[in-house]
Amino acid sequence: MDAGASPDMSGIRIEAITAAHIDSFHRTLDIVAREKKYLSMTEATPLPQTREFVMGMIAKGNPQFVAVTCEEVVGWCDISRHFFPSHAHRGNLGMGILPAYRGQGLGRRLMETTLRAAQKTGFARVELDVYEDNSRAIALYEKLGFVREGIIRRAARIDGRFIDAIGMALLFDEDGSA
Numbered sequence: 673m674d675a676g677a678s679p680d681m682s683g684i685r686i687e688a689i690t691a692a693h694i695d696s697f698h699r700t701l702d703i704v705a706r707e708k709k710y711l712s713m714t715e716a717t718p719l720p721q722t723r724e725f726v727m728g729m730i731a732k733g734n735p736q737f738v739a740v741t742c743e744e745v746v747g748w749c750d751i752s753r754h755f756f757p758s759h760a761h762r763g764n765l766g767m768g769i770l771p772a773y774r775g776q777g778l779g780r781r782l783m784e785t786t787l788r789a790a791q792k793t794g795f796a797r798v799e800l801d802v803y804e805d806n807s808r809a810i811a812l813y814e815k816l817g818f819v820r821e822g823i824i825r826r827a828a829r830i831d832g833r834f835i836d837a838i839g840m841a842l843l844f845d846e847d848g849s850a
């Protein structure tokens with residue numbers, strides 16, 4: 673898409689990720705990572721590792737959804753289950769959207785779909801860390817019921833600058849409600 677042009681949001685579909693999405697997902701992940709403002713990654717992992725990650729998510733039944741338009745992935749949201757059995761009710765959420773597609777409700781759509789899937793697959797707690805200056809992400813998380821649990825001081829150091837993060841979590845009740 674041309675820089676500065678407004679994208680058409682009407683045809684964007686939210687789909688469960690498949691192997692066919694991986695190349696495009698990798699490109700989108702790399703663009704968001706290289707902004708060096710939002711993600712722990714400052715560039716995408718190499719394509720083979722990204723492929724392994726996605727295929728692992730699919731094999732484990734972890735929710736991972738992508739926003740797709742014109743066969744291109746423009747955003748994603750995923751929830752990785754913790755490894756140890758005593759923590760297996762917990763999932764870690766990550767997400768990102770290409771700059772031109774932000775601020776138009778796509779983040780909410782992606783999260784609602786992914787959280788619904790997480791609830792169905794038995795997660796009891798979804799958690800995330802968000803940099804304290806990421807006001808749009810914090811606003812979205814709070815609107816969807818995430819609660820601040822604490823500050824992770826000096827959570828990241830990017831280009832020599834320390835950034836604090838806010839630890840947030842959403843608990844699903846035992847009856848399945850958020």
Ligand SMILES: CC(C)(COP(=O)(O)OP(=O)(O)OC[C@H]1O[C@@H](n2cnc3c(N)ncnc32)[C@H](O)[C@@H]1OP(=O)(O)O)[C@@H](O)C(=O)NCCC(=O)NCCS
Nearest residue numbers: 710767768769774775776777778779780802808809811812
């Ligand atoms: C964070 C991100 C996923 C949010 O998705 P989005 O599509 O841009 O967000 P939405 O349009 O769904 O807006 C989220 C809500 O925040 C509100 N909002 C938007 N910008 C805001 C701002 N600067 N301050 C406060 N609230 C804001 C919106 O009004 C919206 O609320 P609503 O649904 O009640 O209208 C997206 O902006 C993104 O990819 N950012 C870069 C990567 C990133 O930050 N990833 C998360 C790392 S923890």
